[in-house]
Each structure stands twice: as C-alpha cells, then as structure tokens.
Amino acid sequence: MALVAGAMSSLVPKLWEIIKDExxxxxxxxxEARSLAQELESAHAALRKVAEVPPDLLDEQVRVWARELREASYDMEDVLDAFLVRVDGGGGGEGDQEKEKGSFVRRLREKMASLLSKSKARRGIAGAIDDIKKQLREVAERRGRYTVGDIAVVKPASAPPIDPRLAALYNDAAKLVGIEDAMDELEVCDSIGSGVENNPDMNDMRKIAEDFIQHEKHGDNLFEIGERYFNELINRSMMEPALLDEEGMPQACRVHDIVLDLICSLSREENFVTIPDQVEQSTSWGISVKAHRLSLQKPTNTSTCSQVTTASMSQVRSFTVFSPAIKLPSLSCFQVLRVLDLEDFDLSEDGSLKLRHLGSLLHLRYLGLRGTSYSGELPAEIGQLQFLQTLDIQGTDIQELPSSTAKLTQLKCLCFDYNHRTRLRCSWLKQLTSLEELTTVRVDKDSAAELVEALVHLTHLRVLSIKIAAGHGELDETLSRALAESLGNLHEIRRLEITDFAGADLMKSPPPKLRKLAVSVVQMRSGGRAFSSLPPWLSPSSLPLLSSLHIAASRV
Known part of the structure; x- marks a missing residue:
C-alpha cells in the first residue's frame, strides 16, 4: 500500500493527533485541521482503491494523479513532523545531573526559550495547514476531485501457491500469482540490496520506523504484525528462508531474482527508493529526482558519490549504506531522516567526526550501527532524538552509553553484543518504559538490584537477554531470588536468554507467554549455588506456548 499511498496512511492519524487540546x-x-484531516481521508480512500487495480489496467491519468498525491503526502508529513518535533521533542542532550549543575538563571532562560519556541510552532502550524490545502487543490485541479469511480477494479482469482522453481519459466514477473497482493509486505527493497535479508526482527523495526507497519486494531503489537507479514511472504514463496534457528524460525531469507527485479523496477518507477548507481547517467540525479529513500551500494563508477549532494539529502527519509567503500555524506545534510542504517560501514577511523551531527536528526526513529567497529562515544545530544525507537550498537566498541540515553522514552529496541563490554547503567534503564527488546545486559552483584527495580517498569518487554557476572561479581541467593521473581513478572516476554544464572529454580511462576527460554548455569568451585533438577514450573501446563528450551550447566 505504501508504494501507492506514500505517507498518507500515517499522515491522517498524525493530523488527528495534533487536533487534540493538549x-x-x-x-x-x-x-481547519479537522477539515484537512477529512479531506485527506477521502484522498487516502481513493488511493487505496487505486492500489487494488492491476498496473496494466490502471488509467494513465489516474496513475499520474496518484503519483503526484503520493509525493505531496511526503511533504505534508514532513510539515506535521516538524511541528511535533518542535512541540514534543528537542529535549536537552545532557543528563539530568548535568542540568542540575547549571545556574538557576540559565535554566530559567532555557525554559523560557523552549516555551517561546513551542508558541511559535503552534502559530506556524496554521500556515502549514494552509500550504497543505493549497498542495491538495493543485493536485486535484489536474485530475478531478478524487473521482476514480470509473476505474474497473479487477481482483485476481485465488489460486494455489506457485512452485518457486517455476518462476524462471515466466517472461513477465508480474504474471506470478500473488506478486501484486504481496507488495504491501514487500517494502524492504531499500534494505535487501543483493536479495538476501538478514535479521528479520531488524527489518521489522525499520518498517515500524517508517510507519509501514501500523496498528490494525487497538491493542495490536507492531512486532507481531510484522512477523505475520514476514511469514505470509514465505508462505507465498515470495521469500525463501536461508538460515533457520533451533526453533525452525528463519533468521535470514533470500528473495528470488525475478521478485527482486520486480521490486527494484517498481521502486524506481514509483520513486519509492533511489539507488544512485542504477539511475541513468543522463539524469541529473541530485536535482531532478526527489529521493525519499536512498540506498548507497557499491558504486559502479567514480561519479556516483559526487551525485550525492546536500540538495538531494534534504528530503531523504531513509539512508542505507551497503558498501564500506562509499564515502559517508555529512549527517548535517539530512533534515527529515527517520532511518539511518550504517550496518557494516567502517567507522573505526574518524567515527566520532562522521557522527558529529547525530543529535540534529530530530526525526530519527532507527539508528543502526551494527558491525561498524565504532569505538568513540555517542554524542550526548543523542538525548534530543525524542522519537528514536531502535538503537543497535552490536559489533561496535562503544564503552558506555551517555546518560542522556535515559531521555529516549520512545525507545523500543536496544541491542548490544552478547560478549560486549558496553556498560549499561541500570539506574536509568527504568526510564525507558517503551522498551520491547533489550539485549544483552551485563549484570553483577553491584547492579543487580538496579536491574530488578528497572524490570518493574519495563512491562512491555518481549525479548530480554542477560549476562550474569561470574566469580567475584556473581549474585548471592538474595539477589538471585529477587531477579528470578522480577523475571517471572514480565507478562509480555516471549524470548528470555540468561547466562551464568543459578537462580532459575527460585522463580515462583514463569512468564505465561514465553516461547523461547535459554538458561546456562556455571557453578564456580569457590562456591555459588546451582540447581540439580529442572525447576517445578518448567512444565507444559505452566508454559503452553514454549517451543524452544535450552538449558546448559557446567562446573568450573
């Protein structure tokens, strides 16, 4: 749907949000905002109708109208997001303790400046609404007033899945049954690259960051909706599992060459994603194409990097780098960036310089630094990224997160390496109440009590991985019992991995929705407790959804 509707599906709810008295x-x-929201709902309904029509049956004039409206929707959402950033976001980048050190006069001046800024933003939204309505009028004048009732909607008949081995027999990939229907879920072309996708959970997080995955009804979990989309693609043979875990769940997947070609073709045609080295050389890429999602892959010519200009960055919402050979543009070029995925891009040298303007990306939802070998400190201004949902620093050498990380109250996913030395201060972890995935927290006897307290507030956790310190830092029975009880109270947890923990048998009752449990126990010769039999709560009646169990015990 996003291929046709652009930002419309997320634009309308945001507009209704700002109408609230708060x-x-x-x-x-x-x-005026209410009138505009109703107008956009009509436009969105028309675009949904257009999306149901096979491309070869779609009137060309309607296709042009839909493209213009889709492009306009991105500009409209940028305007609303800028308003929300100025009113809701932009908190200080330094920790609370640092703020307290400031003088009363300075803090009062900062408070007044914040109030004036928000007041100015409220006045500015009136002009922004007028600009949006003007854009709508201009588009409507060129193609009626959302009248697409004369379009025949031809829905493909249901048919059994096609054997993927037959795909190569088709000259036209669009003839494959299910291709058009599955495009709603196949909005991963900017992250597939070579046709292989790793870590489906992080794909899901990218989709959530760009509002591709939205609540279908109140109470829905976006991760579970994304998982359902992913499984549907596999069931339709649109993607093939490439790596399975012990549960038989895919950890990586491949996209068939024909499907990948179709995705890339439609993406270029509809300006869904821009890959500079695939653009015609005769095109002035940086000026004539408004890139919304930019994917930098290994350049095929020396002019590719020079095409990435400041002007072309201003509208980019998603920026993905696949090759470490590409020069990274300054982050100050981006104005509305939501996704920054630098996975495997080499930040071992001058990394701090490259991330210097990270705090200015106030629209950012997803920050992926996995495998970058970044060894510097994240800027304290990261606390200004009030809309950040994912922070992935696996495969880096970051020693400690800044205290301003505690201000990221919308953070859903925080990922470290299993054997990582990054220090996570459990004292402020409790402020990240939106967390759904936390891996991997290293805990010793000095920080265990703070983690226990934090878990009381992290009621939305679905995935949790903990590494317990051994030797002098191992937990005594009191701390082990407290941790076990707090883990049992995580009612939304699906996957729990805990290493070097000897207190699993102290848990009174396990989390009821647990699907995967991995516990390893190391008993030191110098002492420490260990259990010699399975805990009584480890039974089908207590864990009806459990599909994977791994328990390892050793004595050293």
Missing amino acids: YGLQKGVRK
Whole structure:
C-alpha cells in the first residue's frame, strides 16, 4: 500500500493527533485541521482503491494523479513532523545531573526559550495547514476531485501457491500469482540490496520506523504484525528462508531474482527508493529526482558519490549504506531522516567526526550501527532524538552509553553484543518504559538490584537477554531470588536468554507467554549455588506456548 499511498496512511492519524487540546491550537486552527484531516481521508480512500487495480489496467491519468498525491503526502508529513518535533521533542542532550549543575538563571532562560519556541510552532502550524490545502487543490485541479469511480477494479482469482522453481519459466514477473497482493509486505527493497535479508526482527523495526507497519486494531503489537507479514511472504514463496534457528524460525531469507527485479523496477518507477548507481547517467540525479529513500551500494563508477549532494539529502527519509567503500555524506545534510542504517560501514577511523551531527536528526526513529567497529562515544545530544525507537550498537566498541540515553522514552529496541563490554547503567534503564527488546545486559552483584527495580517498569518487554557476572561479581541467593521473581513478572516476554544464572529454580511462576527460554548455569568451585533438577514450573501446563528450551550447566 505504501508504494501507492506514500505517507498518507500515517499522515491522517498524525493530523488527528495534533487536533487534540493538549497541543494548544486555537479553535480556528483546529477547525481547519479537522477539515484537512477529512479531506485527506477521502484522498487516502481513493488511493487505496487505486492500489487494488492491476498496473496494466490502471488509467494513465489516474496513475499520474496518484503519483503526484503520493509525493505531496511526503511533504505534508514532513510539515506535521516538524511541528511535533518542535512541540514534543528537542529535549536537552545532557543528563539530568548535568542540568542540575547549571545556574538557576540559565535554566530559567532555557525554559523560557523552549516555551517561546513551542508558541511559535503552534502559530506556524496554521500556515502549514494552509500550504497543505493549497498542495491538495493543485493536485486535484489536474485530475478531478478524487473521482476514480470509473476505474474497473479487477481482483485476481485465488489460486494455489506457485512452485518457486517455476518462476524462471515466466517472461513477465508480474504474471506470478500473488506478486501484486504481496507488495504491501514487500517494502524492504531499500534494505535487501543483493536479495538476501538478514535479521528479520531488524527489518521489522525499520518498517515500524517508517510507519509501514501500523496498528490494525487497538491493542495490536507492531512486532507481531510484522512477523505475520514476514511469514505470509514465505508462505507465498515470495521469500525463501536461508538460515533457520533451533526453533525452525528463519533468521535470514533470500528473495528470488525475478521478485527482486520486480521490486527494484517498481521502486524506481514509483520513486519509492533511489539507488544512485542504477539511475541513468543522463539524469541529473541530485536535482531532478526527489529521493525519499536512498540506498548507497557499491558504486559502479567514480561519479556516483559526487551525485550525492546536500540538495538531494534534504528530503531523504531513509539512508542505507551497503558498501564500506562509499564515502559517508555529512549527517548535517539530512533534515527529515527517520532511518539511518550504517550496518557494516567502517567507522573505526574518524567515527566520532562522521557522527558529529547525530543529535540534529530530530526525526530519527532507527539508528543502526551494527558491525561498524565504532569505538568513540555517542554524542550526548543523542538525548534530543525524542522519537528514536531502535538503537543497535552490536559489533561496535562503544564503552558506555551517555546518560542522556535515559531521555529516549520512545525507545523500543536496544541491542548490544552478547560478549560486549558496553556498560549499561541500570539506574536509568527504568526510564525507558517503551522498551520491547533489550539485549544483552551485563549484570553483577553491584547492579543487580538496579536491574530488578528497572524490570518493574519495563512491562512491555518481549525479548530480554542477560549476562550474569561470574566469580567475584556473581549474585548471592538474595539477589538471585529477587531477579528470578522480577523475571517471572514480565507478562509480555516471549524470548528470555540468561547466562551464568543459578537462580532459575527460585522463580515462583514463569512468564505465561514465553516461547523461547535459554538458561546456562556455571557453578564456580569457590562456591555459588546451582540447581540439580529442572525447576517445578518448567512444565507444559505452566508454559503452553514454549517451543524452544535450552538449558546448559557446567562446573568450573
């Protein structure tokens, strides 16, 4: 749907959000915003109808209209997001303790400046609404007033899945049954690259960051919706599992060459994703194409990097780098960036310089630094990224997260390496109440009590991995019992991995939704407790959803 509707599906809910009284809009402005929201809902309904029509049956004039409206929707959402950033976000980048060190006069001045800025933003939204309505009028004048009732909607008949081995027999990939229907879920072309996708969970997080995955009904979990999309693609033979874990769940997948070609073709045609080295050389890429999602792959010519200009970065929402040979543009070029995926890009040298403007990316939802070997410190200004949902620093040499990380109250996913030396201060972990995935926390006897307290507040956790210190840092029975009880109270947890923990038998009752449990126990010769039999709660009646169990015990 996003291929046709652009940002419309997320734009309308955001517009209704700012109409709420909490944003302090004047009555007249709220009335205009309400009228605009209703207008956009009509436009979105028309685009959904267009999306149901096979491309070869779609009227060319309607195709042009839909493309113009889709492009306009991105600009509209950027305007609303800028308003939300100025009103809701932009908190200080330094920790609370640092703020307290400032003088009363300085803190008062900062408070007044913040109030004035928000007041200015509220006044500015009125003009922004007028600009959006003007854009809609201009598009409508070129193609009626959202009248697409004369379009015949031809829905493909249901048919059994096609054997993927037959795909090569088709000259036209669009003839494959299910291709068009599955495009709603196949919005991963900017992250597939070579046709192989790793770590489906992080793909899901990228989709959530760009609003490709949205709540279908109240109470839905976005991760589970994304998992359902992913499984549907596999069941339709649109993707093939390439690596399975012990549960038989795919950890990587491949996309068939024909499907990949179709995705890339549609993406270029609809300006869904821009790959500079695939653009015609005769095209002035940096000026004539408004790139929303930019994917930098290994350049095929020396002019590719020079095409990436400041002008072309201003509208980019998603920036992905596949090859470490590409020069990274300054982050100050980006104005509305939501996804920054630098996985495997070499940041071992001058990494701090390359990430210097990270704190200015106020729209950022996803920050992927996995495998970059970054060894510097994350800038304290990271606390200004009030909309950040994912922070992945696996495969880096970051020693400690800045205390301002505690301000990232919308953070859903925080990932470290299993044997990583990054220090995570459990004292402020409890402030990240939106967390759903936390891996891997290293805990010793000095930080265990703080982790126990934090887990009381992290009620949305679905995935948790903990590494317990051995030797002098191992937990005594009191701390082990407290940790075991707090783990049992994580009612939404699906996957729990805990290493070097000898207190599993102290848990009174396990998390009811647990699907995967991995516990390893190391008993030191110098002492420490260990259990010699399976805990009584480890039974089918207590864990009806458990599909994977791994228990390892050793004595050293």
